């Protein structure tokens with residue numbers, strides 16, 4: 423195997439990385455199932471499925487086959503004025519799979535852009551209905567919805583990654599989640615006062631992911647749906663992380679029995695193979711854009727919108743959800759995570775252990791030396807990427823029980839050894 427010289431590295435600008443001090447990243451050459459093979463021959467058990475995307479494991483032969491066939495026929499064609507079979511099939515299947523009348527899919531190529539489209543849809547929904555002034559979004563503390571400028575404005579302003587940019591984007595309306603009577607009353611009062619400025623409420627249902635893997639019960643969603651209806655604002659659920667089985671049901675909103683006005687999807691949409699995102703609107707939202715006036719149309723259209731390879735990968739991923747027992751696998755992973763992460767609770771430096779669906783979290787009091795912690799995990803031959811004080815697992819649903827045990831044991835071991843502390 424040819425070694426690639428490390429001098430190539432400064433040409434690549436890595437995400438969320440101080441390029442001056444960052445350690446040289448590992449070099450992946452192959453992925454299969456829940457394994458990542460490195461250039462030096464090491465094989466890591468993957469605990470996070472490439473930022474929660476590869477829900478069927480890597481290189482699933484069925485996705486491979488459908489995408490390869492599409493590659494031979496038509497890798498891409500613009501969606502402007504043309505449609506194609508993969509986008510027709512995917513929109514049809516999403517409208518059947520999603521609850522209620524979430525029937526109209528607008529495709530983009532990343533989660534952040536899908537959220538931006540949802541924001542534009544919500545703002546223009548009111549404009550098209552002749553209501554002025556509803557240009558703001560209401561979002562929640564610890565929320566995360568993307569890294570582009572508009573989505574940064576609805577992320578948590580302090581805890582999020584974007585505090586440096588305060589003032590560079592429009593100020594939105596920030597609230598606490600309605601977890602109890604007091605916070606629900608506060609949100610009710612806030613909406614009563616500011617509803618004339620607000621187009622939509624936006625939330626990651628059940629799990630605020632990048633904000634710290636913070637869970638909330640389905641009742642929070644029930645309250646939000648009721649408050650959105652009471653104050654006549656739209657409700658957007660960002661299911662980019664939670665969608666496609668991660669929390670135990672196909673979509674997190676099903677656990678609350680509510681239907682958002684707009685839902686955003688990405689990550690596991692293509693089984694983690696090709697970038698694709700969707701912003702799906704209910705009928706009343708879609709119908710607000712139907713008019714004899716061209717200016718009422720949704721003015722958005724990414725060049726690679728609904729790329730046929732990506733839509734085909736998504737259709738193949740949906741085939742797998744239909745044919746294979748994914749939700750049962752999520753339930754089994756959940757049970758195993760609960761049993762095997764629980765012993766971490768009594769370790770020194772551990773603040774909390776929590777599990778929801780195929781998400782397992784060990785929250786530490788603090789992490790003093792993140793690089794040491796990451797290196798210690800790799801030394802156990804596992805791929806786990808802690809952030810801030812969160813060590814978490816979001817494995818592929820096809821992971822074997824032995825592989826999962828290797829992950830949970832590695833986490834227990836590195837925490838017990840204090841690998842998150844600076845060496846004495």
Ligand code: PMP
Nearest residue numbers: 532533534567568626631662663
């Ligand atoms: N919303 C949520 C809930 C996310 O978890 C993410 C990505 N972590 C995004 C939006 C942004 O998606 P992308 O990184 O594809 O732009």
